[in-house]
Amino acid sequence: MSTTELAWFKSSYSGSQGDSCVEVAVTEQAVHVRDSKDVTRPDFAVGRDGWERFVRYAGGEL
Structure with missing residues (x-):
């Protein structure tokens, strides 16, 4: 699956502008993470x- 086919989302804590965080996409096999400021980077x-x-x-649970 290419990264353009993934359903990327940002945290609700990313603020109203939402441009200073990471994006996450979840598949059955893995969790993908990318920089929301430059989605062209791997x-x-x-x-x-x-x-x-x-x-x-x-979260401090370990």
């Missing part, structure tokens, strides 16, 4: 298990 993908661990860590 995104990176992490497995869903790795993303879950990252979110728990960032």
Whole structure:
């Protein structure tokens, strides 16, 4: 699946202008992340298990 086919979304915390954050797209296999200020740059993908661990860590749960 190309990155143009992914359904990208921004956090609701990104503010009213929404231009200073990352965008995320979720597939069955991975979570893709890209810079919302320059969507032409390559995104990176992490497995869903790795993303879950990252979110728990960032939320202070680990």
